[in-house]
Amino acid sequence: MGRLQSFAISKSVIKIFMLSFFQIIGLHFFSKKLLLKKLKILLNTEGYTFTPQFSGRVALQNLIQYFSSEMESSRCLYLPDYICNVVFKASEIVDANRIIYPTDVRCEPVLSFLKRAIRKKKVGIIVLASIFGSSALLKLLNREKVRKFIEKENIKIILDLCQDISLLKHVPISKNIGVIISFNNKSFPGLMGGGILYHDKLKFHEKSLPVGKKLKLYYILLRDIKLKYFLRRPAFVGKSYDYSRCVHFPYTFDNYKLSKIQFILAICGIKKINIYLRNKIDTINLYKKEIIKTFFYETSPYLILANPRFRKELNRKYKLSYAKHNDPKNTYKDITIIHNKGFDDFYSKNFSEPSPENSYSQITSTLKS
Numbered sequence: 001m002g003r004l005q006s007f008a009i010s011k012s013v014i015k016i017f018m019l020s021f022f023q024i025i026g027l028h029f030f031s032k033k034l035l036l037k038k039l040k041i042l043l044n045t046e047g048y049t050f051t052p053q054f055s056g057r058v059a060l061q062n063l064i065q066y067f068s069s070e071m072e073s074s075r076c077l078y079l080p081d082y083i084c085n086v087v088f089k090a091s092e093i094v095d096a097n098r099i100i101y102p103t104d105v106r107c108e109p110v111l112s113f114l115k116r117a118i119r120k121k122k123v124g125i126i127v128l129a130s131i132f133g134s135s136a137l138l139k140l141l142n143r144e145k146v147r148k149f150i151e152k153e154n155i156k157i158i159l160d161l162c163q164d165i166s167l168l169k170h171v172p173i174s175k176n177i178g179v180i181i182s183f184n185n186k187s188f189p190g191l192m193g194g195g196i197l198y199h200d201k202l203k204f205h206e207k208s209l210p211v212g213k214k215l216k217l218y219y220i221l222l223r224d225i226k227l228k229y230f231l232r233r234p235a236f237v238g239k240s241y242d243y244s245r246c247v248h249f250p251y252t253f254d255n256y257k258l259s260k261i262q263f264i265l266a267i268c269g270i271k272k273i274n275i276y277l278r279n280k281i282d283t284i285n286l287y288k289k290e291i292i293k294t295f296f297y298e299t300s301p302y303l304i305l306a307n308p309r310f311r312k313e314l315n316r317k318y319k320l321s322y323a324k325h326n327d328p329k330n331t332y333k334d335i336t337i338i339h340n341k342g343f344d345d346f347y348s349k350n351f352s353e354p355s356p357e358n359s360y361s362q363i364t365s366t367l368k369s
């Protein structure tokens, strides 16, 4: 069953890719200004101003810096314990005290911890993220009473929706909420890129992207396509955790202007998002009993397996569990995560389990270098 489905999906991915190919070429004739206009319409962010950024991590770093410049020195920046370590790295730009708050098995913030800190007037900024479909407390933030309270307490919220751009429609308008999105291979096939949504216009000093680096983006695009559709990728078996050092282009925190190809891929990706969402639902219907139902699991690009042993039956890519922020060899949650992006979720050919020294993390780290 898994293999049949894999075949059907890879055929549809190739079809989508062929359709996109002509669109990608055609959109190169548009100016960046026009592409930005198109992107804003597709994002449908009424009430918010969209500021494009070179990546989700750059957007996060800039917004943390912006919010913390207005924060009283006695207040702190609150970050979740379990999240991609680039979030913690993005926060290293500021001098503010950072406090790690705990999250539960469904990656939901432990509310009692946050409430206590708020009562003590310690909270200046909270980063709330949707991880593997967790809620980012969006249900709470949609209550007017809660938003009024946050404004009264002068708390700034950074909503990190980098894993699932489809959650944008749930974001309420508030001058105390800034939203981060990413165009990087999670909600649709992309090539880094992202942005900030905020009620006010934001301006950051951005460098022009040198020609060599622009060409590198095209090179990465071609290389990824080749890898995704023609090469065999081994499954991960070793015991290591997801940890990015953010040292190689385009995964650094360099504040570059978003390039044309990144705009174009974001436009093509968002246009096709409903196709990917439908594919996600098909998988969920197949594996319903085997997954942990987080708040937004139906649109999440990754699913947490309830039983790790089940992973052996799947022909799916695994995602390594996140490492602790300052401890790449350990994790807060030893959980088993599979891909469910609605595109590129399966190994393209039958794979044999590789030896631990060929682990997925090692392969991706060589690719990234």
Ligand SMILES: Cc1ncc(COP(=O)(O)O)c(C=O)c1O
Binding pocket: 055, 056, 057, 058, 060, 083, 084, 086, 087, 129, 130, 131, 160, 162, 163, 181, 182, 183, 184, 192, 193, 194
């Ligand atoms: C929760 C979260 N926030 C931020 C980021 C950074 O996004 P980007 O890869 O676009 O820099 C990621 C992904 O790496 C992520 O998973």
